[in-house]
Amino acid sequence: EIVMTQSPATLSVSPGERATLSCRASPSVGSNLAWYQQKPGQAPRLLIYAASTRATGIPARFTGSGSGTEFTLTISSLQSEDFAVYFCQQYNYWPLYTFGQGTKLEIK
């Protein structure tokens, strides 16, 4: 069974500060890891794929890192539009695509 565990469940950060979100995979997923952002009432949006590559149009303040079992999404200098729910997802084990349970990033 492939399990993606995100932490924390909720993260409170002030605008302008840095946010660090974690995603742990079991077993290893190599670099086949994506991050998505979802705002209320909207579809998810791809932010990062291949663990560290920003998708088209994603601002440079979003940085993905990690490989294997430990991954991090860092958002530097939080903007008001960044407060949302973030999901990680593995796509290493065809044809299974497993999401983490999400981290809600809220305004402190």
Added chain:
Amino acid sequence: EVQLVQSGAEVKKPGESLQISCKGSGYIFTNYWIGWVRQMPGKGLEWMGIIYPGDSDTRYSPSFQGQVTISADKSINTAHLQWSSLKASDTAVYYCARLGGVGYCSSTSCSRAFDIWGQGTVVAVSS
């Protein structure tokens, strides 16, 4: 513009059948796997299954195998998600999404993320 446009919201009774759709445009529809994702009220994302419209090769999550049917009509660039007998627990928002971007991908396997998403279809099942 590459986009996926889904059919509108549905209100159904338990036991009824339903098919929702996802129409792709702005790209070669038959060349990209399309997946379906469920989001129950206030919950996270659950991958349900994927289809390759070029030949209708379909794979299901073990959690959804036998519960839904995924199909595609390449003549109209549309993928479908179907239930034969709805339950109240099927109440959710359903998204279609394209496996795109960078990464190995063929008609038999794919290591890519979901790069384009539909707007979602709300399905409400209640007696």
